[in-house]
Amino acid sequence: MGVDNSFRLDDFRKNLRVEVVRLTEDDIEFDLIGIDASLANAFRRILIAELPTMAIEKVLIANNTSVIQDEVLAHRLGLIPLQVDPRLFEYISENDIPNEKNTIVFKLHARCEKGGPRSTVKSDELKWLPNGSEFLLATENSASNTASKQKTYTSFSSSQDSLPEFSNNPIAPKYPDIIIAKLGPGQEIELEAHAVKGMGKTHAKWSPVATAWYRMLPEVVLLQEVKGVKAEELVNKCPVKVFDIEDIGKGGKRANVARPRSCTLCRECIRGDEWEKFVALRRVKDHFIFTVESTGALPPEVLFTEAVKILEDKCERVITELS
Amino acid sequence: MEHGSYQDQSKATFSLTDEDHTLANSLRFTLNQDPRVTFCGYSIPHPSDARVNIRVQTTGDAAREVLKDSCQDLMLMCQHVRSTFDQAVLDFKNQKNLEAVNIK
Numbered sequence: 525m526g527v528d529n530s531f532r533l534d535d536f537r538k539n540l541r542v543e544v545v546r547l548t549e550d551d552i553e554f555d556l557i558g559i560d561a562s563l564a565n566a567f568r569r570i571l572i573a574e575l576p577t578m579a580i581e582k583v584l585i586a587n588n589t590s591v592i593q594d595e596v597l598a599h600r601l602g603l604i605p606l607q608v609d610p611r612l613f614e615y616i617s618e619n620d621i622p623n624e625k626n627t628i629v630f631k632l633h634a635r636c637e638k639g640g641p642r643s644t645v646k647s648d649e650l651k652w653l654p655n656g657s658e659f660l661l662a663t664e665n666s667a668s669n670t671a672s673k674q675k676t677y678t679s680f681s682s683s684q685d686s687l688p689e690f691s692n693n694p695i696a697p698k699y700p701d702i703i704i705a706k707l708g709p710g711q712e713i714e715l716e717a718h719a720v721k722g723m724g725k726t727h728a729k730w731s732p733v734a735t736a737w738y739r740m741l742p743e744v745v746l747l748q749e750v751k752g753v754k755a756e757e758l759v760n761k762c763p764v765k766v767f768d769i770e771d772i773g774k775g776g777k778r779a780n781v782a783r784p785r786s787c788t789l790c791r792e793c794i795r796g797d798e799w800e801k802f803v804a805l806r807r808v809k810d811h812f813i814f815t816v817e818s819t820g821a822l823p824p825e826v827l828f829t830e831a832v833k834i835l836e837d838k839c840e841r842v843i844t845e846l847s
Numbered sequence: 848m849e850h851g852s853y854q855d856q857s858k859a860t861f862s863l864t865d866e867d868h869t870l871a872n873s874l875r876f877t878l879n880q881d882p883r884v885t886f887c888g889y890s891i892p893h894p895s896d897a898r899v900n901i902r903v904q905t906t907g908d909a910a911r912e913v914l915k916d917s918c919q920d921l922m923l924m925c926q927h928v929r930s931t932f933d934q935a936v937l938d939f940k941n942q943k944n945l946e947a948v949n950i951k
Binding site: 540543562829 | 921922934935940
């Protein structure tokens with residue numbers, strides 16, 4: 525029976541094609557041809573919900589006299605995309621101590637001078653603290669001056685910027701111009717934000733993609749020949765210029781399908797009397813045009829590779845459970 | 848968790864926790880490709896619980912083994928997708944570099 529399975533896999537290997545159409549720093553558009561819809565959808569779901577990222581989760585607010593409420597401020601901080609590779613960190617669970625392997629600490633201290641103009645707090649004011657939290661834990665011990673080191677909210681045993689990945693590029697939000705809050709004269713915000721690893725499943729702030737989607741390649745088929753005046757009419761009807769005219773000797777014109785990829789399925793070409801007999805609009809069942817827009821933590825091609833790895837890990841987990 | 852009969856190993860329902868359509872639909876697809884499978888399907892008993900029931904009925908082989916083989920097949924397919932994608936990205940980047948050099 526193993527022979528049958530390997531035939532199918534060989535067919536799959538022969539038929540699968542990947543063609544990259546566009547690749548920039550933040551997004552990628554590529555075609556997956558010869559794959560089934562269930563796999564394509566699985567990749568899309570994993571890209572959106574199960575790829576881990578770092579995002580701010582706990583906000584320790586020392587002082588907030590601005591008009592933005594504490595919880596609204598904390599919510600906004602959580603949504604700021606951070607430019608840091610989540611694969612370098614571990615998950616933290618309820619009872620774990622925050623340390624340099626599972627937490628990133630940021631500090632925000634903004635003040636608007638009394639008598640001065642109103643000011644805006646942007647995301648570049650979030651400063652990375654590689655040595656951990658600076659807020660001291662309230663200790664009951666009155667003889668605390670005998671203790672050599674005060675306890676803070678995190679226990680970093682080493683500084684994060686001693687790691688080679690961070691020594692030359694400090695951790696910061698991806699975009700420095702995101703407005704966090706606006707301050708009037710005399711208002712101040714002083715807080716510490718702790719970022720942890722999470723998945724989009726729990727909260728959308730941990731989703732590494734602005735979005736990821738696919739569409740199936742439209743298939744425009746001319747059921748009968750469209751010649752002469754009708755051909756001109758067809759070419760003019762389509763708003764995205766899917767059809768083209770080709771000359772067939774003696775001044776005759778015929779319409780053909782030149783750019784099916786740009787078809788938006790607006791169905792303008794089959795609107796009107798009897799056009800449905802000439803044009804059929806379908807989708808190619810195994811040709812997926814994927815677009816992945818990254819928020820900046822990881823480059824988009826790495827995101828897709830990680831998503832496929834996660835599907836493999838899921839299979840492996842099922843296999844070990846069954847064995 | 849496998850719900851089946853000790854006497855008849857060819858039919859069973861597998862209840863997977865912490866899973867949803869992502870894995871279940873892909874597994875169902877690879878199970879359907881296997882010629883030993885007479886019936887396969889999945890259901891989600893309640894959308895608030897992260898639990899999936901996969902039903903497999905085969906022509907005689909143990910359902911557990913068939914499911915394991917399908918998982919292996921899915922893993923191999925994923926590995927192939929990954930390597931093809933990496934190669935395509937590499938080719939695209941090389942082609943862009945060549946074009947940039949030619950323009951200069």
